[in-house]
Amino acid sequence: MTSVDEPSRPGGRDRDAARTRAEILDVATQEFARAGYDGARVDEIAARTRTTKRMIYYYFGGKEQLFTAVLERAYEAVREAEQQLDVTGLDPVAAVRRLAELIFDQHERHPDFVRLAGIANMRGAEHIAASAQLGRAGSPALDVIRRVLAAGRESGRFRADVDAVDVHALISSFCFFRIANRHTFRALFDRDLADPARRGHYRTLLGDTVIAYLTAERPAD
Amino acid sequence: MTSVDEPSRPGGRDRDAARTRAEILDVATQEFARAGYDGARVDEIAARTRTTKRMIYYYFGGKEQLFTAVLERAYEAVREAEQQLDVTGLDPVAAVRRLAELIFDQHERHPDFVRLAGIANMRGAEHIAASAQLGRAGSPALDVIRRVLAAGRESGRFRADVDAVDVHALISSFCFFRIANRHTFRALFDRDLADPARRGHYRTLLGDTVIAYLTAERPAD
DNA sequence: GTCTATAGATAGATAGAC
DNA sequence: GTCTATCTATCTATAGAC
Structure with a gap:
């Protein structure tokens, strides 16, 4: 649990977890919708965000849970x-x-x-x-x-x-x-x-x- | 183009191409329906027929064409x-x-x-x-x-x-x-x-x- | 929290003997 | 027409440094 009151640092690197999560979900939504579950590529999702594949697993645990989060939203x-x-x-x-x-x-x-x-x-x-x-x-x-x-x-x-x-x-x-x-x-x-x-x-x-x-x-x- | 008038050879090996094709299509229909296009496995289809993966490519050309044939039927x-x-x-x-x-x-x-x-x-x-x-x-x-x-x-x-x-x-x-x-x-x-x-x-x-x-x-x- | 590098498994497709 | 063996690519997932 880190500080909740740090939306972003002007001029610096964006370290807002919620924002990163939301960005991953946006891109993942498009990718799953485009290619289906099996056709969707975690690499592709990562490449189209400002974060990395490692972070997707860090935030969501895996492809399956990522899809569940996409559906929920x-x-x-x-x-x-x-x-x-x-x-x-x-x-x-x-x-x-x-x-x-x-x-x-x-x-x-x-x-x-x-x-x-x-x-x-x-x-x-x-x-x-x-x-x-x-x-x-x-x-x-x-x-x-x-x-x-x-x-x-x-x-x-x-x-x-x-x-x-x-x-x-x-x-x-x-x-x-x-x-x-x-x-x-x-x-x-x-x-x-x-x-x-x-x-x-x-x-x-x-x-x-x-x-x-x-x-x-x-x-x- | 081989002979059309050879449905099967009693007692011997089944070499009826039409029959083999139909069997592949039956199994492929189930497999595609079960797992989706990307989820379907050509290996799995072959394993559940009396023929081999090689023959699927021989008869249909590839996974994509196999799916087209399944849909047509x-x-x-x-x-x-x-x-x-x-x-x-x-x-x-x-x-x-x-x-x-x-x-x-x-x-x-x-x-x-x-x-x-x-x-x-x-x-x-x-x-x-x-x-x-x-x-x-x-x-x-x-x-x-x-x-x-x-x-x-x-x-x-x-x-x-x-x-x-x-x-x-x-x-x-x-x-x-x-x-x-x-x-x-x-x-x-x-x-x-x-x-x-x-x-x-x-x-x-x-x-x-x-x-x-x-x-x-x-x-x- | 973030990165690079890679493990480990498995896919579609094909070579080549028979 | 049919078989075994294998190529090549690629995927999810993770190890480990910073």
Whole structure:
């Protein structure tokens, strides 16, 4: 434990541990997202920071723990963005659309996060299970969905048999797929789901779909 | 070019090239799906076949081309399954549900394919672009969607502004996410999307959602 | 805390006999 | 077409001086 009150020394060498840690995490995020877990190179990460490979092992212990730290920070950023969401004053239908669009925009703006999530799943998400922090942090978005669904049911506009976690899965699946699978989809169907010219279209389509599901009569067949 | 008419020699050594190729592809499919592209080991693939590593390079040229061959076969299997789909006699709503359930079941039954698709996307799907076969094979499912949408529009039950490729993306996204991202989703929301006990629920939810979207009035807000 | 140098293991790919 | 042996490169991780 060294002094916490020494952010940097003007003119001198930067010895701020927190800053170094953050820089490593920034670069590691890019490298893992670019090349996958096995494809990522600790040497490459070190080369692109102002520190050395030795320090990565010093701070994080190893590649595995470094990836866990990268994931934790990425999910923490998602939670922070979700906490900015304010749907007070909106009717349930508008609130659901607002929420869906926030999640949509998050995926659009952070393709690195999408790739990291894909990598984590490919490895069984043991990094998340191993992280005491991540599993218990909760989801601001899910809290919003719960409240909005309750309001929508009460007003009679929403189906009564809808589960909040399912709604989150429905929204996330489309947002994730659009970014993560755009390459195969484009190769197979000749359409770029992530084309900026179509962003508004898919943003609206997602909201329409979720609202249609929530407000539908139970299908006849 | 050797003789094509020599499937195997009873009692003797198996020298059927097609059979050896197929065996390599089977094992390689499992290994790539298990460990990812970089994580997969050519040694490991060879060890689990009756042939040797040398033959893998002899038949396929290298790891990269082997993965391309694995992908091609996986997508070909998808196309074959889709060609079994028969929706004649069904009204458009029932036909859409049947189609969605077929795609759902495909993902459920072939998690390896889901993982391979994820790997291909992580690598920019260059394997598909590089494959003359895959890009131009077309999609039986998409053909069905086109026909069903036209019928649904004609009967006045479906929205007129719906695109067939978008419907395919909507269906696939949920099916893909449910399998591919089940680990992070479970860690974050404590729900296993791929739990067999919930399979019917999500199968129905998918059909409900797509039908709700297709039959919805244009949302008011 | 930071650096250089290197250990130790293993990968993809190939040579060359048969 | 099939085998054994091996090349060459490279990766994660660490030792040890300062």
